[in-house]
Amino acid sequence: MVIRSPSLARRLPVWCLVATFTLLLAAGRAGADPLTDSFVGTTKHPVRKTTTKKPASKPASKDKPRSRFAPSAHSRGASSNADEFADDAGSSGDDEAPPRRARKPAAAATESSDDDQAGDAEDQPAARRSSTPARRPVPRKKKPRANDDGNDDGNDDGNDEGDQGQGEEEEDDGDAPSASLPVVSPRMLSFQLGGTMMGRNFKFDVPLQHESSFPRFGFLVGLETYPLRLLDDGWYRTFGLAASYSAEVIGQASVAQSNGSSTDTPVKQARWAMELRYAFELGDRVVLTPAIGLDGTSFTLSTKAPIMASACTATQMVACLPDTQSLLFGVGAHLRVAATSELGISLDGTYLQALLVKNKPANEIGYEAGTSANGFNLAAGATYLLTDWLAVHGEVPITRLTFTFHNPPATPYKTATELYYGLTAALVVMTK
Numbered sequence: 001m002v003i004r005s006p007s008l009a010r011r012l013p014v015w016c017l018v019a020t021f022t023l024l025l026a027a028g029r030a031g032a033d034p035l036t037d038s039f040v041g042t043t044k045h046p047v048r049k050t051t052t053k054k055p056a057s058k059p060a061s062k063d064k065p066r067s068r069f070a071p072s073a074h075s076r077g078a079s080s081n082a083d084e085f086a087d088d089a090g091s092s093g094d095d096e097a098p099p100r101r102a103r104k105p106a107a108a109a110t111e112s113s114d115d116d117q118a119g120d121a122e123d124q125p126a127a128r129r130s131s132t133p134a135r136r137p138v139p140r141k142k143k144p145r146a147n148d149d150g151n152d153d154g155n156d157d158g159n160d161e162g163d164q165g166q167g168e169e170e171e172d173d174g175d176a177p178s179a180s181l182p183v184v185s186p187r188m189l190s191f192q193l194g195g196t197m198m199g200r201n202f203k204f205d206v207p208l209q210h211e212s213s214f215p216r217f218g219f220l221v222g223l224e225t226y227p228l229r230l231l232d233d234g235w236y237r238t239f240g241l242a243a244s245y246s247a248e249v250i251g252q253a254s255v256a257q258s259n260g261s262s263t264d265t266p267v268k269q270a271r272w273a274m275e276l277r278y279a280f281e282l283g284d285r286v287v288l289t290p291a292i293g294l295d296g297t298s299f300t301l302s303t304k305a306p307i308m309a310s311a312c313t314a315t316q317m318v319a320c321l322p323d324t325q326s327l328l329f330g331v332g333a334h335l336r337v338a339a340t341s342e343l344g345i346s347l348d349g350t351y352l353q354a355l356l357v358k359n360k361p362a363n364e365i366g367y368e369a370g371t372s373a374n375g376f377n378l379a380a381g382a383t384y385l386l387t388d389w390l391a392v393h394g395e396v397p398i399t400r401l402t403f404t405f406h407n408p409p410a411t412p413y414k415t416a417t418e419l420y421y422g423l424t425a426a427l428v429v430m431t432k
Contacts, residue, residue: 179281179283179284180281180283180284180285180286180287180338181284181285181338181341181344182341182385182388182432183338183340183341183342183343183344183383183385183391184285184286184287184336184337184338184344184383185281185287186226186229186238186240186279186281186287186289187224187225187226187229187430187431187432188225188226188227188229188230188431189223189224189225189226189227189430189431190223190224190225190428190429190430190431191221191222191223191428191429191430192220192221192222192223192393192426192427192428192429193219193220193221193222193426193427194219194220194393194424194425194426194427195217195218195219195220195424195425195426196217196218196219196220196246196247196248196422196423196424197215197216197217197422197423197424198214198215198216198218198246198248198269198397198420198421198422198423199212199213199214199215199216199420199421199422200212200213200214200216200269200299200418200419200420201213201417201418201419201421202299202321202324202416202417202418202419203416203417204309204413204415204416205413205414205415205416206412206413207313207314208309208310208312208313208314208412208413209255209312209313209314209316209319209320209321210314210321211253211319211321213251213252213253213254214421214422215251215422216248216250216251216267216269217248217249217250217251218246218247218248218249218250218270219246219247219249220244220245220246220247220424220426221244221245221246222242222243222244222245222426223242223243223244224240224241224242224277225240225241225242226238226239226240226279227240238278238279238280238281239276239277239278240276240277240278240279240289241274241275241276241277242273242274242275242277242291242293243272243273243274243275244272244273245270245271245272246270246271246272246424247268247269247270247271248268248269248270249268251266251267251268251269252264252265252266252267253265253266253267253301253319253321254319255316255317255318255319257317263317263318263319264319265301265302265303265318265319266302267299267300267301267302268298268299268300268302269297269298269299269300269420270296270297270298271295271296271297271298271399271420272295272296273293273294273295273296273330273377274293274294275291275292275293275330276291276292276293277289277290277291277334278290278291284338285337285338286335286336286337286338287335287336288333288334288335288336289333289334289335289336290332290333291330291331291332291333291334291350292329292330292331292332293329293330294327294328294329294330294355295327295328295329295330295350295352295377296325296326296327296328297324297325297326297328297399297401297418297420298323298324298325298326299321299323299324299325299418300323300325301319301320301321301322301323301363303318303319303320303363305318306320306323306361306362306363307320307362307363308322308362308363308367308368309322309363309365309367309368309413310368310411310412310413320363322363322364322365322367323358323363323364323365324357324358324364324365324401324403324418325357325358325364326354326356326357326358326373326401327354327355327356328352328353328354328355328373328374328375328401329352329353329354329355330350330351330352330353330377331350331351332348332349332350332351332377333348333349334346334347334348335347335348341385342384342385343382343383343384343385344382344383344384344385345381345382346379346380346381346382346383346395347379347380347381348377348378348379348380348381349376349377349378349379350376350377351374351376352373352374352375352376352377352401353374354372354373354374354401357371357372357373357403359371365403365416366403368405368409368411369405369406369407369408369409369411370405370406371403371404371405371406372403372404372406373401373402373403373404374401374402375399375400375401375402376399376400377397377398377399378397378398378399379395379396379397379398380395380396381393381394381395381396382394382395383428388432389429389430389431389432390427390428390429390430391427391428391430392425392426392427392428393425393426393427393428394423394424394425394426395423395424395425396421396422396423396424397420397421397422397424398419398420398421399419399420399421400417400418400419400420401417401418401419402415402416402417403415403416403417403418
């Protein structure tokens, strides 16, 4: 080829250089990867297919805006690379330099990096492909705090778990059950009602009229309460009160006659007690309850011709036993032991000292001389728990009193003894 124009020959190399530079720049812009800025000729990035497509109407995330100059690898297909190449090639002849590509936000770069590590599996969950990484659920009460990059702080996890355990311990302390099993545990309120079958022995230390009679039938009622158990924990919560009354109203005093018959006289015998108690819960099976209080016993003969005790000789053909009525001070303890969770064994003991022995009318035991008395109560029993609020209780009680007579005046007798014994059974209704 012969070049005829010197000016054309000088400008042709310049045009070739400009065209070559433009083509190289356009090819570089079309083949560069927005995530790694590598060219098509050096690294090939496969196009991932998405199973679900974002709705066009869904607004973009405010926290992570996307630049129109740097679309994500998920939304750009193979055809977008060709379109960009054509656009850049068409505008390569302009004097202006091509616009710089906008830098992705740090959050978007983190998202793309996470997506690259996730793999190309088509069945990957949508939550991992979303623009905002899903927060891992943590089973704790307090709301987890997040640091600047959106991830949960590991230190917060440990603190929250510690706080949760501490809260559970506080709830356990607030709702802590009694230290003893329910069959022996002191209750805020318990009430018992049942029947009695009791006998009585009475005699002087000289041969006067005496009796030995069994059984006589009656009833009993009892109440025990620990009202301070409604309050918070404290040493005072096991202070309690107890009261009981039992009486045998069906029974006779019989005196044998020489012809084989007997003369019967109605009698009534009764016992009562009022105590202040304090329960020590010694483990889950043993409760020891010291008590102080007042006790009383009485025996009444329903006779129309009362006589003094010294005139009631063994040769009398009718009952002439003296009446007894005493007020006593008692100090004792009640032991409860749980054999099983439903069966409890009880043992009670009280020392009695008379504060008053009645001396009027004439047939009272203290009528002829100053009289004092002392003695004891013993009882062995068992309780079977039917439900949390209902139980049956059986008991064998013994009460023994010794009367001492002080002279002057002189009396034919110096002492007398009175013994009550028998069996009681009752239903117990109680609070939890």
